[in-house]
Amino acid sequence: KAGVTQTPRYLIKTRGQQVTLSCSPISGHRSVSWYQQTPGQGLQFLFEYFSETQRNKGNFPGRFSGRQFSNSRSEMNVSTLELGDSALYLCASSPRDGNSPLHFGNGTRLTVT
Amino acid sequence: AQKVTQAQTEISVVEKEDVTLDCVYETRDTTYYLFWYKQPPSGELVFLIRRNSFDEQNEISGRYSWNFQKSTSSFNFTITASQVVDSAVYFCALRAPDTGKLIFGQGTTLQVKP
Numbered sequence A: 001k002a003g004v005t006q007t008p009r010y011l012i013k014t015r016g017q018q019v020t021l022s023c024s025p026i027s028g029h030r031s032v033s034w035y036q037q038t039p040g041q042g043l044q045f046l047f048e049y050f051s052e053t054q055r056n057k058g059n060f061p062g063r064f065s066g067r068q069f070s071n072s073r074s075e076m077n078v079s080t081l082e083l084g085d086s087a088l089y090l091c092a093s094s095p096r097d098g099n100s101p102l103h104f105g106n107g108t109r110l111t112v113t
Numbered sequence B: 001a002q003k004v005t006q007a008q009t010e011i012s013v014v015e016k017e018d019v020t021l022d023c024v025y026e027t028r029d030t031t032y033y034l035f036w037y038k039q040p041p042s043g044e045l046v047f048l049i050r051r052n053s054f055d056e057q058n059e060i061s062g063r064y065s066w067n068f069q070k071s072t073s074s075f076n077f078t079i080t081a082s083q084v085v086d087s088a089v090y091f092c093a094l095r096a097p098d099t100g101k102l103i104f105g106q107g108t109t110l111q112v113k114p
Helices: none
Strands: A005-007 A009-013 A019-024 A031-038 A042-050 A053-057 A064-068 A074-078 A087-094 A106-113 B003-005 B010-014 B020-021 B024-026 B033-039 B046-052 B064-069 B074-079 B087-097 B103-104 B107-113
Touching: A005 B033, A009 A019, A019 A087, A019 A106, A031 A074, A042 B103, A053 B087, A074 A087, B003 B087, B003 B103, B010 B020, B020 B107, B024 B074, B033 B074, B046 B064, B046 B074, B074 B087
Parallel strands: A009 A106, B010 B107
Antiparallel strands: A005 A019, A019 A074, A031 A042, A031 A087, A042 A053, A064 A074, A087 A106, B003 B024, B020 B074, B033 B046, B033 B087, B064 B074, B087 B103, B087 B107
16 A cells, blocks of 8 residues: 655745645545644644544644545645744544554655745 | 653664663543654654553564553553664654544654664
């Protein structure tokens, strides 16, 4: 099976712009989660989608949003970018039974200047 | 509240040494799942091992072993005969049932020197 695919791998944006990141889960996985990784805050949960519905949400401002399509692919959007949004954004997929591990993609490295 | 603590920020060992990474967790759930992930410089989080809360049997898988003790809320991970390729950041994580949300520790950077 192909792994979790995230595009693009790298992005450079300017403050105030918006950005959309894409994630294709492992075939058959219906749950997609997003995480932000920064040196200061570590790995933090953004949100989870399951069957096109947001099931869980972390403590991030409304500028961070996402959606999931019927084929389980997911997109994450950040509007009005701030310097502090510079981070590695990781997507993970799983079958969503509790014992199954999350499988992560290579991430998208976002730099905001 | 759920929390995962990895007290060791950085560990440096010489190749072939055994190394244990510590993890302490907090949760009020009676059912939960614990994981260890490895993050090499490439950035991808690689799943290593998992344990659920109702199974305290400790296991060995190749050079990896883990010690889960519910009484002390610890889930320690040992690499036997470390190799240079084991150099990476290791994360312990906690997951509640029926959720894709992982609570990660701050990570332990392991450097294995030749």
